[in-house]
Amino acid sequence: MEDKDVKKESQNHTDVKIESGNSGDPRIIAFVCNWCTYSGADLAGTSRMKYSDNVRVIKLPCTGRIDPLFIVEAFKKGAKGVLVSGCHPGDCHYTSGNYHSRRKYATFRDLLGYLGVDLDRVEFSWVSASEGNKWVSIINEFTDKIKSLPGKSTDIFTKK
Amino acid sequence: MARIGVFVCWCGSNIAGTVDVEKVREEAAKIPGVVSALDYKYMCSDPGQNSLRNIIKEKNLTGIVLAACSPHMHENTFRKAAAKEGLNPYFVEIANIREQVSWVHEDKERATAKAVDLMKMMVEKVKRDKPIEDVRVPLNKKALVIGGGIAGIQAALDIANGGVEVILVEKEPSIGGKMIQLDETFPTLDCSSCIMTPKMVEANQHPNIKLYTYSEVEDISGYIGNFKVKIKKKARSVVEKDCTGCGECWNACPMHKNIKSEFNVNLSERTAIYVPFPQAVPLVPVLDRSVCLHFKKGGKCQKCYDACGPKCINFDLQDEIIEETVGAIVASTGYDLMDTSMYGEYGYGKYKDVISGLQFERILSASGPTEGVIKRPSDGKTPQTIVFVQCVGSRDPEKGVPYCSKVCCMYTAKHAKLFAHKVHGSQSYVFYIDIRSTSKGYEEFVRSTMEQDGAIYLRGRVSKIYEDEGKLIVKGADTLSGNQVEIAADMVVLATGVIPKKGSDKLAQMLGISYDKYGFFTESHPKLRPAESSTAGIFLAGMAQGPRDIPESVVSGSAAASKILGLFSKNEYEVEGTIAGVNEATCVACFYCQRVCAYNAISRKEIKDRSGKLVKVVANVNPGLCTGCGACVNACFSKSIDVKGFMDDQIYAEIKALAI
Numbered sequence: 001m002e003d004k005d006v007k008k009e010s011q012n013h014t015d016v017k018i019e020s021g022n023s024g025d026p027r028i029i030a031f032v033c034n035w036c037t038y039s040g041a042d043l044a045g046t047s048r049m050k051y052s053d054n055v056r057v058i059k060l061p062c063t064g065r066i067d068p069l070f071i072v073e074a075f076k077k078g079a080k081g082v083l084v085s086g087c088h089p090g091d092c093h094y095t096s097g098n099y100h101s102r103r104k105y106a107t108f109r110d111l112l113g114y115l116g117v118d119l120d121r122v123e124f125s126w127v128s129a130s131e132g133n134k135w136v137s138i139i140n141e142f143t144d145k146i147k148s149l150p151g152k153s154t155d156i157f158t159k160k
Numbered sequence: 161m162a163r164i165g166v167f168v169c170w171c172g173s174n175i176a177g178t179v180d181v182e183k184v185r186e187e188a189a190k191i192p193g194v195v196s197a198l199d200y201k202y203m204c205s206d207p208g209q210n211s212l213r214n215i216i217k218e219k220n221l222t223g224i225v226l227a228a229c230s231p232h233m234h235e236n237t238f239r240k241a242a243a244k245e246g247l248n249p250y251f252v253e254i255a256n257i258r259e260q261v262s263w264v265h266e267d268k269e270r271a272t273a274k275a276v277d278l279m280k281m282m283v284e285k286v287k288r289d290k291p292i293e294d295v296r297v298p299l300n301k302k303a304l305v306i307g308g309g310i311a312g313i314q315a316a317l318d319i320a321n322g323g324v325e326v327i328l329v330e331k332e333p334s335i336g337g338k339m340i341q342l343d344e345t346f347p348t349l350d351c352s353s354c355i356m357t358p359k360m361v362e363a364n365q366h367p368n369i370k371l372y373t374y375s376e377v378e379d380i381s382g383y384i385g386n387f388k389v390k391i392k393k394k395a396r397s398v399v400e401k402d403c404t405g406c407g408e409c410w411n412a413c414p415m416h417k418n419i420k421s422e423f424n425v426n427l428s429e430r431t432a433i434y435v436p437f438p439q440a441v442p443l444v445p446v447l448d449r450s451v452c453l454h455f456k457k458g459g460k461c462q463k464c465y466d467a468c469g470p471k472c473i474n475f476d477l478q479d480e481i482i483e484e485t486v487g488a489i490v491a492s493t494g495y496d497l498m499d500t501s502m503y504g505e506y507g508y509g510k511y512k513d514v515i516s517g518l519q520f521e522r523i524l525s526a527s528g529p530t531e532g533v534i535k536r537p538s539d540g541k542t543p544q545t546i547v548f549v550q551c552v553g554s555r556d557p558e559k560g561v562p563y564c565s566k567v568c569c570m571y572t573a574k575h576a577k578l579f580a581h582k583v584h585g586s587q588s589y590v591f592y593i594d595i596r597s598t599s600k601g602y603e604e605f606v607r608s609t610m611e612q613d614g615a616i617y618l619r620g621r622v623s624k625i626y627e628d629e630g631k632l633i634v635k636g637a638d639t640l641s642g643n644q645v646e647i648a649a650d651m652v653v654l655a656t657g658v659i660p661k662k663g664s665d666k667l668a669q670m671l672g673i674s675y676d677k678y679g680f681f682t683e684s685h686p687k688l689r690p691a692e693s694s695t696a697g698i699f700l701a702g703m704a705q706g707p708r709d710i711p712e713s714v715v716s717g718s719a720a721a722s723k724i725l726g727l728f729s730k731n732e733y734e735v736e737g738t739i740a741g742v743n744e745a746t747c748v749a750c751f752y753c754q755r756v757c758a759y760n761a762i763s764r765k766e767i768k769d770r771s772g773k774l775v776k777v778v779a780n781v782n783p784g785l786c787t788g789c790g791a792c793v794n795a796c797f798s799k800s801i802d803v804k805g806f807m808d809d810q811i812y813a814e815i816k817a818l819a820i
Contacts, residue, residue: 027820042230045259053265053274056818057256058281059231060806061738064756065790070811078820094789095674095694095758104794136264 026080026146028055030139031066033098036087036128043132051136052143055083062086064097068108071122072115081121081146083138088126098126120149162193162287165221166279167212169203169228171258176201178262180272184227187276191283195219204234209241216245223251223286227279229258250292250737250805253282277818284813292737292804295783299385300487301728304329306377306667309337310356310710311702312492313363314717315724320368322725327484328363329391330373334440335360337494338703341423343524343532345710346574347605353439353527360441374446378481380670383761383784384697385487385733393480397433397447402472405443409433412467419451421529425519427537428529433464433473438527447473488697488724491671491681492717493664495703498553498560498657505624506552506654512538513632514625514652517568520575524582534582536651543586543650546579547634548572549622550592553657560657561678566707568655569596573609575653580613588615589647591622591636599711618645625652658707672760672785673698680706691719695759696733696784699723738805739786740793747778747800753792754779761785762792 032038038059044051060066063086074082084105092098105124113119123142127135166188170176181199188197196219200208203226215221224247226238231254239249255278265271301324305316308330316328328335340360342352363369372391379390398409413431420426423436430436432452435445453461454475465473497518500508508514513536515523526532536543550568553560569592576588595617597603609615620637627633631648638645660679668675673693674682681700684692691699699720702713727733740753744767754762765780779801781792790803802808 027818029815029818039232042232042256042259045230045263048263050266051264053261053267053270056274056277056281057260058811058814060790060811061803062789062791065793065803065806067794067808067811070815073812073815074818077815077818079818094787094791096756097758097789097791100756100791100794 024147026054026143027078028081028083028139028143028146029074029079030055030057030083030085031063031070031074032057032059032084032127033063033086033093034059034061035093036091036126037085037135039129040127040131040135043129044135045132047132049132049136051139054143054146055139062092062094062097063101064092064094066101068104068111071108071112075117075121080149081123081142083123083125083142085125085127085135085138088128091128118149121146161222163195163220163222164191164193164283164286165196165212165215165219165224166191166194166198166283167203167224167226167228168197168199168279169208169226169258170199170201171229171262172201175228175258175262178265178268178271179257179275180268183272184257184275184279188225188227188279188283191280193287194283196221203228204237209237212238213241213245216242216247221247223247223253223289225253225255225279225282225286227255227257227275227282230254230256230260248289248291251286251289253286253289255279255282280817281814284817285810288807288810288813290804290807294737295735295739296732297383297385297735297784298732299728299730300485301325302327302484302486303488303490303724303728304377304387304389304484304486305490305492307331307337307492307494307661307702307704308335308363308371308373309492309494309702309713310339310359311494311704311713311717312337312490313359314714315490315492315699315701315721316363316369317359317366318718318721319724320366322721322728324368324725324728326369327389327391327486328369328371329375329377330371331376332436333374333396333444333446334436334442335363335371335373336441338518339710340437340439341425341518341521341525343521343526343528344574344578346570347601349574349577353525357439357441360439364441371442372482373442375482377667377670380489382485383782384695385784387486387489387697389484389486389489391482391484393482395449395477395479396444397449397473397475397477398445399472399474399477400442400444402470403444404470405435405445406469408467408469409464409473410435410445412463414461414463415451415453419448424522424529425516427519427522447475488699488727489671490699490701490717490720490724491667491673491693491704492701492720493661493667493704495658495707496661498659500552500654500656502559503552503654506549506622506652507625507627507632508654511625511627511632511652512536513543513650514654517571517575517653517655520653521571524575524578532582534579541650542583544583545586545647545649546576546588546651546653547622547632547647547649548576548588548590548653548655549634550590550655551621551657552654554655555593561659563678564596564707565655565658566596567658567709569594569606570602570709572653572655573597573606573615576615577605577609577613580609580615589634589649590615590617592617592619593621599709620645658703660704664704671695671698673700680704691716691723696735697727733784735783735786736788738788738803739783740781740788740790740801740803742779742781743800743802744778746798748798749777749779750797751779752795752797753801756791756795758789758791759785759787761787
């Protein structure tokens, strides 16, 4: 593929139309930080814990790097639930990134509601590198919750 | 043109047992831009890495994706292998299909679908990777040590002995810190000044150490390898190089009453021109202008000047600002003792014979106000009964601080022991919550204080101390016997809690290092990086980090020194290249990025044309300070800043790869 094509493609990402997914098997996207939650998810793996497979993890250096528009984009691309997870308050590898994230999230939630997203579909949590079990329960509970919600609530992004 | 190679690892049956690796490989081969897809039993093995390297060469790959174990396991392994074939190591992406797929899911079909998704995301990410070069920062091989207590002195000596120049800055007129105020040290009872003074002298005479006493760090800017430091050398009113330390000046000073000696913790007086203690290093007096008659009465008194042989007293000396450039810094500012005024029921400040532990140290000391003879401050009589109260301020979340000050159990045992040794037939009582004596020889020391020296330990708190017919009546609880006790004492010694040095929070802000809610400096990692601060190039030592005793302070000073010598063993400091970068063409200089940056890594940069006219101001990222967290990226309204390795278009491409 031409580099030019790559660029064009990424510029056009907003125009891609997405079919509404099957609400029985919802896609969940988790934006997690590299240091705490990603390691916590790894720990769940090394401990051979089992959890729901609907989640797809996108790793970032810090929750402070998570642009609220990533969340909008995730819904736009058919995600039925979005999870943001990072280090516990006070534990941020980068001192204060999780505080920036928390503040941004508090404001952004209202905006998401305004856009028509059911706020039950967005979750914010802290999972440390030692909390493999917490990661497992958050994913399982969040997946169950998304499955139980009526299917159409992210349609704002699929109508064009 | 993107030429991507995808390598799917079986990890024996660890991945292949739950994920259909062939299916993942087949799906990879279908993605535009993927020119090679392969699955192999163990990608991390030598043959695995060799096949990876061969394919990079054969197919002239521009990027590789490994669908394998967590990047925290083998990202570096594969980056190194790629680099060996001349591929930029940051063109390697890992799809984590072991820890986050095969080990946590059981349904093979669904696990395989997830593995394919993760692989696709990484292919889209690697297509958009940009070459990243690690940043090299030149190092000025000179160190600054802030605080000349035992930790700072140890750090300075170790660095200097390693052949590196050190600047040691001390706020007080002499180095030595709190340790030089102590009498004897637990658990060996060797005299503090006997072991401390030689170190102070060594630091002063060391050819690699430049000592600034009665000086403060005024400003620090820059970053690892290149800190610009401004040191304020306060006017001493004495020309240091000419002074012989003879003492004629302070003997001539008429102000010998009503000025409390800081060194003796208000138990004696000093003159306006003074050395804090006879073994001060440097042995050069300081003229305290706030109390000196010359300065208070318009220049009339100059008795010290007249008495001075070498005529080195100069009333006109001004504060001096010294600028230095250093590559690394040790912050070892030490501690203060808590103000005990909130314990009004103990009568500290009201009853002369209720004193602090540090005051008792001065009373015990041969160079102290009583020349080592235990006399009580009120009438100079030798006390026969002393009550020691532990945890005054410490472990008291309501009135004081919740943490343990760590040294009080041991120094109280030492006080009781020395009291028994010096005043035969005397009796001491110790009120305690718990006895914490965990280092080598400590428990034995406390035991012998109880068993051989007859100190009576009472587990409980003191509720009230009051004076009655020349005695101090101490009312407290003995929780082990369940009785209220009342002791008539001649003197009471309070083991006051330890707090960070006043102003250490301001210093931390200046240095850009973090500190906890009490003001103690925070380590980069409490277990694995205890000598490092959160800012590269700044190291921590001594009580400024939290309560610790002398051996621990010495260890931490040496640890900081060894970190600095290690850093300076190379000519450049290498920083991972995954840091932020500014698009100067679109930056509008709002500096929101600067506000969110926890590392002071963003500064203003002026762009000028050839004639030197200012064209525009933009944000500039300092590679020595940036850690690549990406907080600035989200703060930027004009989308002019991005973090390499986690660029916006990469994240959007990953999300898109997941579209249903």
